[in-house]
Amino acid sequence: MERNVERMLKRVAVVFISIGTAIMVIMILQTPKTCIPPEAPSKPHTHFPRSTCDSSPRQHLPLQKKNARIWSSSAWKSRLTSFSTYFLRFRDLGFLNNHTKALCLSAGAGHAPMALSQIGLADVTAVELVDSIPLVKRADPHNLPFFDGVFDFAFTAHLAEALFPWRFVEEMERMVRRGGFCVVAVDECGGDDVRDIARLFLNSKLVDVANVTLEGSKRTSIIFKVQDSQP
Numbered sequence: 001m002e003r004n005v006e007r008m009l010k011r012v013a014v015v016f017i018s019i020g021t022a023i024m025v026i027m028i029l030q031t032p033k034t035c036i037p038p039e040a041p042s043k044p045h046t047h048f049p050r051s052t053c054d055s056s057p058r059q060h061l062p063l064q065k066k067n068a069r070i071w072s073s074s075a076w077k078s079r080l081t082s083f084s085t086y087f088l089r090f091r092d093l094g095f096l097n098n099h100t101k102a103l104c105l106s107a108g109a110g111h112a113p114m115a116l117s118q119i120g121l122a123d124v125t126a127v128e129l130v131d132s133i134p135l136v137k138r139a140d141p142h143n144l145p146f147f148d149g150v151f152d153f154a155f156t157a158h159l160a161e162a163l164f165p166w167r168f169v170e171e172m173e174r175m176v177r178r179g180g181f182c183v184v185a186v187d188e189c190g191g192d193d194v195r196d197i198a199r200l201f202l203n204s205k206l207v208d209v210a211n212v213t214l215e216g217s218k219r220t221s222i223i224f225k226v227q228d229s230q231p
């Protein structure tokens with residue numbers, strides 16, 4: 001009886017030793033995948049580092065391919081849809097049409113200008129401190145490189161982040177012709193906050209305030225009609 005148990009244990013041990021040896025042999029024979037020297041990729045733009053050992057320098061992605069990749073992401077698409085829905089309301093209210101010359105300030109990566117183009121506007125300009133070609137040009141919103149009154153509609157969702165809000169607004173109003181519209185989307189607010197923002201717009205009249213959802217957060221959208229060009 002005891003000898004049977006002993007024999008069985010020995011067999012089990014032999015089996016485990018065999019498995020262990022086999023695994024060790026496989027590990028020795030195999031070149032670790034993590035440290036294969038990088039070969040020149042046949043298609044540079046499809047080559048990505050596969051591991052930390054892959055030290056070949058990242059290939060410069062052609063702009064068109066880079067944009068195509070960004071614009072096809074679901075994050076981009078959902079923000080774009082959000083802006084389109086938001087701007088369609090202005091079209092329904094009569095503040096926008098296909099011939100409106102629009103300007104987006106602090107336009108980030110360009111969701112807003114793309115949305116405006118998508119709903120049919122043929123002439124959309126967007127600026128930001130960092131450019132995102134072809135959607136967004138580089139310009140300081142406090143000091144815009146455009147003549148007075150060349151736009152019908154100016155929009156920003158980033159007034160709150162402006163270094164000098166009064167200067168930002170002054171430039172925004174300067175860009176828009178008399179009778180045109182300045183639109184700001186700010187974090188949801190009411191009463192006094194809206195009045196404080198309205199006070200920045202020296203040459204415009206408040207025409208509409210609405211609470212909206214933009215890019216997944218609650219914002220208050222304020223529309224001003226420009227009364228007079230700057231002296």
Ligand SMILES: *[C@@H]1O[C@H](CO)[C@@H](O)[C@H](O)[C@H]1NC(C)=O
Nearest residue numbers: 097098099118119120121122
């Ligand atoms: C505006 O432009 C879009 C796309 O270019 C077009 O489908 C639409 O019919 C135009 N709307 C008007 C009122 O012209």
Ligand SMILES: *[C@@H]1O[C@H](CO)[C@@H](O)[C@H](O)[C@H]1NC(C)=O
Nearest residue numbers: 188189190191209210211220
């Ligand atoms: C927007 O929401 C704020 C509360 O967050 C409220 O005080 C304000 O009256 C609302 N504005 C409009 C136009 O509904």
